[in-house]
Amino acid sequence: MSYVLVGVDTGGTFTDLVLLYAGTFKVHKVLSTPEDPSQAILQGLGELGILQTFDVLVHGSTVATNAVLEHKGVATGLITTAGFRDILEIGRQARPKLYSLQAQKVEPLVPRELRVEVIERLNERGEVLLELDEASLTAALERLQSAAVEAVAISLLFSFTNPAHEQRVAELAQQAGFYTSVSSQILPEFREYERTSTTVLNAYIGPLIARYLERLEQELPSHTTLRIMQSNGGSISSGTARSEAARTLLSGPAAGVVGAVYVAQASGFEQAISFDIGGTSTDVALINGAATETTDGMVGGYPSKLPMIDIHTVGAGGGSIAWFDTGGALRVGPRSAGASPGPAAYGLGGHEATVTDANVVLGRLIPEAFLGGAMTLDLQAAHLAVQLIATRLQTTPEEAALGIIRVVNANMEGAIRVISVERGCDPRSFTLVAFGGAGPLHACELAAALRIPRVLVPTVPGVLSALGTLVADTLKDYVRTVMLTSEQAQEVVTTVLQDLEQQGRQDLQAEGIAAEDVRIERYLDLRYVGQSYELRIPFVQKIEQAVRDFHAAHEQRFGYNDPAERVQVVNVRLKARGLTHKPEPQHQQASTDQRLIPLSQRQVVFAGSTGAVATYETPVYERANLVAETTLAGPAIIVQYDTTTVLPPDWQGYVDQVGNLILERREEQ
Structure with a gap:
């Protein structure tokens, strides 16, 4: 029995939908409705004619x-251990911009008057030094109720080693009618500031997500299953x-990113x-074989330690x-x-x-061909x-227009350097997978600037994020802090x-999920004794092998290692x-007629060899006419x-066997 699956990605401008049924898919785009995504x-589902007939929506x-980003979360309170109410403001005592005289830290999502303390204390091993004082808890909850707080974040000292006190606080907070976010459930991991920040983020947006x-x-439809994409590249149930x-x-x-992994691997590119x-x-x-993850993410200036794909975003x-x-x-x-x-x-x-x-001015976007002709651009x-x-620039x-493209390309180039060069990876060893509504417009010029040898444009680049939701696995992440030297950690x-x-x-x-479809991946967070940061290392069976892998990873990431130094296991x-x-990639049959007939010719502006404006007579091709083994030359x-x-x-460029468009510089051949 074939299920009708729908993947949806809501962006700032367009909402993309991909309909998958019996191995074939259909794409659709509608303008987003930011006030209610x-x-x-629903408009897109209606226009596809499937509003009542699909089974799963991801x-x-x-x-x-x-x-x-817009600071439009709910009124949130924080309950923490006595003496630690200012953890959100103290943070790591790091300046957001080291050399700026006017640097401003982001305001905490919970103002100081809504950060309340309870009397209790555990030590670093989870042993009770001071029992939870119920009177202080009752007073804290009453104070938050009087302030009309909707959600409460609960983050007590060392609760990741013993959650008993937090569980009691959460029990009474739920009875009082608050949406509760509990650090020992959200992130049972050491580092007080990041754990508290993540727990607060969860409380701040939780009621909004629940209502949405x-x-x-x-x-x-009542029979439809709704699943939501996570930051780590997997999906979870709407309840979770x-x-x-x-x-x-x-x-x-x-x-x-999940969609990019899928199409890159279909064309044989692991990097x-x-x-x-x-x-x-x-x-x-x-x-690098799979999407790179991080637990040091930042959203709107607020740290989140939950696993997420290491994505760098620029405006x-x-x-x-x-x-x-x-x-x-x-x-x-x-x-x-x-x-x-x-x-x-528009x-x-x-x-x-x-x-x-x-x-549009450069002739690169064709007004009558925008969205397949469903929307005409105003030239x-x-x-x-x-x-x-141009008047301001006197040009x-x-x-x-070419100046605007150069400036925005420079911003994008910097972003790519952050996730490649600054991570110890040479972009010349990678393939640039270009997607989104404008990715293929800029990809070749970006690749040339960074000397990336090739660009891959998927068959459905404008809706690849929506397709990514449909090929994403269900993922569950778990962590536990152990803080032991490698010699002590095996058992x-x-x-x-x-x-x-x-x-x-x-x-x-x-x-x-059926038992046969479950795969387990194990990792250790390792560091040299005395370091304040860790590297995540895959773990199979033996600590000794993980330590050797850590030394190699440290060399790649930071340019040095010290095999004689003791290694500490921080998190499991x-x-x-x-x-x-x-869905299996559909292999295309090569056409016996290799003649490529353009739809039209138009004047398109590029930068000439000296960087000055140069206009080229440029053929326009329909992507649907580019079958496997078709080749074409620029412009x-x-x-x-x-x-x-x-x-x-x-x-x-040429079209490969699965329909992806592979573009390369002539001098790189």
């Missing part, structure tokens, strides 16, 4: 991210997402860089607005025109020049908006992993993976429903 989803959501998912579920909302903070971008340009931002991530997208700083230099982003009013070319009232408008409005920039509109690590594995298998079974981690039955424009691909003059 569910309305765009949703990559931006609700949690936007709530944090409840509203969406009411609109969906309600109680552990912080796991969805990078939900949408993570889905894009790739995912490059996702949407309407408001660019997300990049390193794929540079199709809707990013061009402007001038106080020194008169041209800047692009991070402010965006969004979905409303959108770029000037004809919805926007008048400021954006990256999309620059691409005159785009020219008027870019003309304002032609084409030169101004403890083995016992802890057995406990975590049992818990993981039970949780996946509760999510409906386990990932329980419920495998998704992914060329390839149009399709969900994006436009730009092939510069010194590039060439």
